[in-house]
Amino acid sequence: MINPVIIFGTGPMGHHAMEIFESNGVTIYGFLEEDASRHGTELNSISILGRPDDDGFLKLIGKKCDAFVASDDNAYRKSMVKMLNDKRHVQPVNAVHKRAVLGVSVSLGHGNMINSGAIVEGGATIGQHCVIHSNAVVGSMAKLGDYVQIGIGSIVNSNVEIADEAFIGSGVTIVAGVKIGKKARIGAGSVVIASVKDGETVFGNPAQAVK
Known part of the structure; x- marks a missing residue:
């Protein structure tokens, strides 16, 4: 650039x-x-x-x-x-901090922000206009849709799929293979061990739906 x-x-x-x-x-x-x-x-x-x-x-x-x-x-x-x-x-x-680490095989769309200390491992796919905050980790083969936000220090493990406009709060852990639905919201500090439906809000360890 x-x-x-x-x-x-x-x-x-x-x-x-x-x-x-x-x-x-x-x-x-x-x-x-x-x-x-x-x-x-x-x-x-x-x-x-x-x-x-x-x-x-x-x-x-x-x-x-x-x-x-x-x-x-x-x-x-x-x-x-x-x-x-x-x-x-x-x-x-894209706005990618010089202290962020991206694997050589990462697929990266347009308009994304990846802040200092973030790690995106090889084979991960990042869509368009996502925000990956400081010290977050996106594991290998994970897939983020468009307009996804990943909070500070969150860990998205391998093969996780996050649909468009989902919001992942700070300090969240999403275990490998879980699917997060469109416009779903994950509360800060949650541990997500099961898939989350479109539009659903979950919180806790393990994360449960908030009604």
């Missing part, structure tokens, strides 16, 4: 993205942010330029700059990705 990056969002994920790109020596052109009160200010000496739909800045993307959407709100991320697809015909780039 040689182009400067425009980061969409100045919240916690915006901070993470900034640190990740800077760890790789990538120039950050600036931030785009919904909150107009922040326009014209700076975040760690990097300018907050304007709104995410400002055509004056969007026209740079795909020519002089790349883009990254830094939000853990999947609905918002989807809307920004669609806008970039429709208006600029581009996908957001």
Whole structure:
């Protein structure tokens, strides 16, 4: 990656993205942010330029700059990705910290964030626009769909399948071969030993459905 990056969002994920790109020596052109009160200010000496739909800045993307959407709100991320697809015909780039470890046979989609200390083992498949937080482990042959979030220090063992938009909290352990359904939510610290249905929320050790 040689182009400067425009980061969409100045919240916690915006901070993470900034640190990740800077760890790789990538120039950050600036931030785009919904909150107009922040326009014209700076975040760690990097300018907050304007709104995410400002055509004056969007026209740079795909020519002089790349883009990254830094939000853990999947609905918002989807809307920004669609806008970039429709208006600029581009996908957001990946943000992979230099202290993350990816096996040589990992399959990696677009727009993913993989933070410091995360490990993705060989043969794993990571879809589009996923977030793998610091020190999380994704085991060999595991499969993540799109817009999946893996919390800090969680362990996804080998051959686990996680469907689109699932949320895995911090410190979770998912044993080998388990399937996690679409939009399922796993509470922090849980140990998941059985498959989780679409839309289901589970918590505990062993994890049980929350009603």
